[in-house]
Amino acid sequence: xxxxxxxxxxxxxxxxxxxxxxxxxxxxxxxxxxxxxxxxxxxxxxxxxxxxxxxxxxxxxxxxxxxxxxxxxxxxxxxxxxxxxxxxxxxxxxxxxxxxxxxxxxxxxxxxxxxxxxxxxxxxxxxxxxxxxxxxxxxxxxxxxxxxxxxxxxxxxxxxxxxxxxxxxxxxxxxxxxxxxxxxxxxxxxxxxxxxxxxxxxxxxxxxxxxxxxxxxxxxxxxxxxxxxxxxxxxxxxxxxxxxxxxxxxxxxxxxxxxxxxxxxxxxxxxxxxxxxxxxxxxxxxxxxxxxxxxxxxxxxxxxxxxxxxxxxxxxxxxxxxxxxxxxxxxxxxxxxxxxxxxxxxxxxxxxxxxxxxxxxxxxxxxxxxxxxxxxxxxxxxxxxxxxxxxxxxxxxxxxxxxxxxxxxxxxxxxxxxxxxxxxxxxxxxxxxxxxxxxxxxxxxxxxxxxxxxxxxxxxxxxxxxxxxxxxxxxxxxxxxxxxxxxxxxxxxxxxxxxxxxxxxxxxxxxxxxxxxxxxxxxxxxxxxxxxxxxxxxxxxxxxxxxxxxxxxxxxxxxxxxxxxxxxxxxxxxxxxxxx
RNA sequence: GCGCCGGUAGCUCAGCCGGAUAGAGCAGUGGAUUUCUAAUCCGCCGGUCGCAGGUUCGAGUCCUGCCCGGCGUGCCA
Numbered sequence: 001x002x003x004x005x006x007x008x009x010x011x012x013x014x015x016x017x018x019x020x021x022x023x024x025x026x027x028x029x030x031x032x033x034x035x036x037x038x039x040x041x042x043x044x045x046x047x048x049x050x051x052x053x054x055x056x057x058x059x060x061x062x063x064x065x066x067x068x069x070x071x072x073x074x075x076x077x078x079x080x081x082x083x084x085x086x087x088x089x090x091x092x093x094x095x096x097x098x099x100x101x102x103x104x105x106x107x108x109x110x111x112x113x114x115x116x117x118x119x120x121x122x123x124x125x126x127x128x129x130x131x132x133x134x135x136x137x138x139x140x141x142x143x144x145x146x147x148x149x150x151x152x153x154x155x156x157x158x159x160x161x162x163x164x165x166x167x168x169x170x171x172x173x174x175x176x177x178x179x180x181x182x183x184x185x186x187x188x189x190x191x192x193x194x195x196x197x198x199x200x201x202x203x204x205x206x207x208x209x210x211x212x213x214x215x216x217x218x219x220x221x222x223x224x225x226x227x228x229x230x231x232x233x234x235x236x237x238x239x240x241x242x243x244x245x246x247x248x249x250x251x252x253x254x255x256x257x258x259x260x261x262x263x264x265x266x267x268x269x270x271x272x273x274x275x276x277x278x279x280x281x282x283x284x285x286x287x288x289x290x291x292x293x294x295x296x297x298x299x300x301x302x303x304x305x306x307x308x309x310x311x312x313x314x315x316x317x318x319x320x321x322x323x324x325x326x327x328x329x330x331x332x333x334x335x336x337x338x339x340x341x342x343x344x345x346x347x348x349x350x351x352x353x354x355x356x357x358x359x360x361x362x363x364x365x366x367x368x369x370x371x372x373x374x375x376x377x378x379x380x381x382x383x384x385x386x387x388x389x390x391x392x393x394x395x396x397x398x399x400x401x402x403x404x405x406x407x408x409x410x411x412x413x414x415x416x417x418x419x420x421x422x423x424x425x426x427x428x429x430x431x432x433x434x435x436x437x438x439x440x441x442x443x444x445x446x447x448x449x450x451x452x453x454x455x456x457x458x459x460x461x462x463x464x465x466x467x468x469x470x471x472x473x474x475x476x477x478x479x480x481x482x483x484x485x486x487x488x489x490x491x492x493x494x495x496x497x498x499x500x501x502x503x504x505x506x507x508x509x510x511x512x513x514x515x516x517x518x519x520x521x522x523x524x525x526x527x528x529x530x531x532x533x534x535x536x537x538x539x540x541x542x543x544x545x546x547x548x549x550x551x552x553x554x555x556x557x558x559x560x561x562x563x564x565x566x567x568x569x570x571x572x573x574x575x576x577x578x579x580x
Numbered sequence: 581g582c583g584c585c586g587g588u589a590g591c592u593c594a595g596c597c598g599g600a601u602a603g604a605g606c607a608g609u610g611g612a613u614u615u616c617u618a619a620u621c622c623g624c625c626g627g628u629c630g631c632a633g634g635u636u637c638g639a640g641u642c643c644u645g646c647c648c649g650g651c652g653u654g655c656c657a
Contacts, residue, residue, distance in 0.1 A: 034600050044599055046637065056637080081637090082600065132657085169657065266657090292655050301583085302653095309655040316657050343651055345584055372585080373651080380651080401619095408619065424619095436593070439585060441650065448592070452619055454605040455593080462619050470616050507596060519594065522604080533621035536613060544616045551616095558616095580619080 006499065008092055011071030012041055012085050019066035020048055020059065036493060039077060039084030046081060056081030089492060090484040093557070096499045097483065100560040108501045108567045114159030116334060123161045125327045126152050126369075128339035129258070132169035133245035133265075134178055134199040137252045138387035139444065140374040146430050146573060147371055147438060148339040149258045150514035153571045158509045163261040163331050167323065170242055170265035174203070176224025178241060179234055180216065181206035183223075195244035228270070252390050256426060257573055262330075264323075272322040273314050277307055280358050295354045305350040317351040324355060328362040335365055337512055342370035342439060369512045372441035381444065393449065398425030400450050401458065405580060412579065423575035424458050431457025434572050435518040455522055457574060460565065463525040466532065467562040468578040474544050474555050481552040488541070490531035491557060497524050498564050505571065514572060521568045528561050 013028040022028075033042040045056040045063070052059060060078040067076035072095070075086035100107045114122040128148020131137055137145075148164065155162040181202040189198050210216045226234040242265070253259065277293070280286050285295050291310035297303065307318045327333060338348060348368035356363040374381045381387050402421035405412060412420070432449055436442060452458035471478075486495070501520065508516035535542035543554040566576040 029599085031596095031599075038600090042600080046599070049637075080600075172657075174656090290654080294654075304654065306654055311655085313655085315655070319657095340657095341651095342585065344657080346652055347657085349584090370585085375650090378650090404619070409617070440593085441586075443592090445592090448606090451606080454619095456605085456619085458619060459605095462617080466617055466620085473616055504596080511596090515594090516596075519596090519604095522594090526604080529620060530622085532616080533612085533618090535616060536618085536621070539616090542616050579617080 007095070008072045008087050009041065011073045012043065015067055015071075015073065015076070015085075016043055016063055016083070019063040020052065022048070033079075033082070033084050036489060038079060039075070040087045040496060041085045043083045043085070044081060045083065089486070089495075092499075093483040093486055093495050096495050097556050097560050100498060100563055101479075104563065105567060105570075107563060108505050108571070109157040110159040112159065113161075120332070121161045122159065122335075123163065123331050123333045124155050124335040124337060125163045125165055125331055125333040126155070126337045126339065127165045127167050128152075128337075129249075129253075129260075130167040130169065130340070131249060132174075133242050134175070134196065134203060135245075136196050136200065136387075137249055137390045138381070139390050139393050140381045140387060141390060142393075142429065142433050143371050143374065143442075144339045144341070145253075145258060146256065146433055147369070147514055148337075149256070149573045150434055150517070150571060151337060151339065151369070151509075151512055153573065154505060154509045154514065154517065157505055157571060160335075160509075161331075163327075163333070164259065165327065166260045166263045168242075168246075168263065168265040170238075171267040171270070173220060173224050175238060175241075176222070176227065177206050177210075177220040178203055179223035179227065179237055180219045182237060191240065191244045196248045199241055199244070252394075255394055255422070256430065257575075266316075266319050269319050269322040269326070272326060273318045276318060276322045276325060280307070280354070283358065285354075285357055295357065297350060297353050300349075300353045302346070302350055302353065305354050317347065317354070320347075320351050321355060321358075324362065324366065325360065328360075333362065333365060335367070336362070337367050337369045339369045339371065341373055343373065344368070345370055367512065369438070371438040374442055374444050376444045378443070388444070393429055394426055396446075397429050397450060398422045401425040401428065401452060404452060409580065416579075420577045420580050423577050424452075424461050424580055427457035427461050427569075427574045428452060429457075430572065430574060431460065431518060434514045435522070437515050438513060458580075460521050460525045460569065461574065461577060462580060463528055464562060464565045464569070464576045465578060465580040467528070467558050467565070470543050470558055471555065471562065472578075474551065476552060476555060478552075478556060478559055481556040482549055483553050483556065485550045485553040486557055488531070488534070490527075490534060491554070494524075494527045494531055494557060494561060497527050498560055501564055501568065508571075517568055517571050521565065521572070524561065524565060524568070528558075528565075 009030055012030065016022070016028045017024060017026055029044055029047065031042045031044070033039050045059040048059055049056050057078070057080050060081055060083045063083045064076045064078045069075065072088045072091040073085050074088045077084050116122055126148050129141065129145040131141055152162040152164045178199060185202055191198060206216065223234060227238055246263070277286070280295060286293055286307065287296060289304065292306055293308035294304035294306050297305055305317050306315050308314055324336065327336060340348070345368060352366055355366070398421045401424045402417060405417050405421055429449055435455065504516055504520040508514055532543070539545065543551065543558050545551050545554070569576045
């Protein structure tokens with residue numbers, strides 16, 4: 001069920017069905033002709049050749065012969081096996097611009113919440129970002145963080161209730177190491193200032209020391225055991241580390257406009273795993289193998305899923321299942337996305353399979369929204385070795401863009417410049433990440449991150465600022481324009497693209513691919529920019545041209561582009577500055 | 581070994597579950613500006629879509645085999 005009704009495309013579909021005597025629900029493929037001069041919407045006739053026992057070019061002729069203009073469709077021409085339809089431009093323009101104007105910030109969004117059969121709003125729980133405490137958010141965290149953030153926004157636009165879930169790594173022996181390191185070091189470190197850096201340095205030094213002093217490992221394990229047993233000292237320290245880390249994360253999230261509905265650590269599940277194990281064991285799904293508690297998955301062609309180690313300690317699969325149970329109890333999700341690196345694909349397949357075998361109500365609703373890794377010099381980046389801090393990347397991007405603004409727009413106040421530099425600098429970083437297909441690995445490259453020309457976030461934001469400037473300078477009231485004055489092909493291409501937005505959002509949501517929206521933004525910006533540039537050749541082609549009526553019509557179109565651009569950028573988590 | 585992901589222009593990538601002549605950006609090159617913000621636009625150059633078969637009216641897209649790269653492959657997450 002499409003969330004967005006396009007009466008023009010509907011008219012084309014019914015024209016084809018009528019001409020060929022097809023059932024009312026017969027599928028009619030719509031596409032774009034290779035060349036805009038051929039028409040606006042193309043329909044291939046191949047699919048009907050078999051049932052109609054006729055050659056596609058002849059079928060095309062038949063459709064054209066039966067076609068009568070109407071419903072906003074003005075013309076049908078046969079081009080070999082295709083029928084190309086042309087739309088009534090002013091009718092279409094009126095419809096697109098009115099729709100965008102009426103929907104405003106909600107253009108591209110569905111107009112009503114998406115409901116389940118029981119009347120409740122459809123809910124998606126999106127697990128993203130999910131860093132480990134006592135370490136900085138590093139550049140590579142941007143992937144999960146911004147893909148997840150965009151998916152939350154896209155789902156909301158599509159009528160879902162979206163729960164952003166930040167699943168913190170706050171448990172396990174590494175945290176025992178930190179406790180041990182802390183108690184060995186001078187314990188008067190001030191964690192209020194750059195505490196995460198200090199914690200991380202302690203951790204790294206401790207690991208280094210462990211190499212020469214094996215007794216330290218036992219010490220760390222002992223500390224973790226104390227933590228597990230609820231020892232007051234261990235607990236208090238751990239909570240302090242956690243709070244310091246969270247405060248630090250929050251600063252980065254605030255810069256990027258990222259929010260969560262739930263922040264929950266692995267520690268939260270300590271007493272929620274045993275019920276899961278009992279549930280699975282009661283159904284005879286578990287077995288002891290080599291001293292470990294496992295669920296056999298040989299039928300699924302996978303290695304067994306480990307629930308408990310030989311020493312009885314639980315594993316992350318156990319935690320993930322317990323957390324899924326919790327998430328379902330809490331929000332009754334219809335879909336659950338896990339925006340986690342593709343290196344964990346097998347892990348997700350395994351515990352999804354266990355959930356299925358265990359007969360949980362939410363089986364089959366989880367998806368591993370996998371993404372490729374960030375590499376430096378061809379090598380995978382991990383937070384253990386000298387990863388680049390996300391803070392630093394954001395700082396550098398906004399500094400560099402600030403210099404560009406100072407150069408290109410010298411009249412902007414320093415204060416305003418600072419603000420815009422943040423928006424555009426972050427835009428560069430985030431867009432560089434979201435414009436790629438999720439599963440691709442990406443090479444960390446300063447030059448590419450800091451380029452502001454071509455297919456970049458700043459390019460898109462610039463187009464938006466440009467339109468804002470045009471609208472400001474026009475000094476005209478919007479509305480009531482005579483849209484039949486929009487006659488150029490450039491204007492028409494822009495209008496066609498504007499109408500395509502809701503469909504792109506829908507696809508991006510379905511496939512959990514934000515880069516579909518990013519690609520759309522680029523397309524729209526290029527189309528607008530081509531149109532706009534005509535004004536450099538001929539003043540009569542400017543938006544704010546001498547003829548008042550034409551200017552009003554163009555202004556209406558430009559304004560619709562601005563609105564659509566802003567909405568699309570918002571879905572990606574990018575700001576749309578009015579000037580830059 | 582097995583599994584998953586990737587291989588498209590010199591480089592970085594799109595290609596909307598099989599549709600017409602495979603598209604962008606960067607780099608190179610030639611143009612456009614007393615700017616409705618040139619962070620732009622237009623032209624040119626550049627592709628045996630890893631290789632070989634197969635399915636189909638039609639394959640970058642689906643199937644099989646192979647090659648290259650990455651990741652994963654029971655007690656880390």
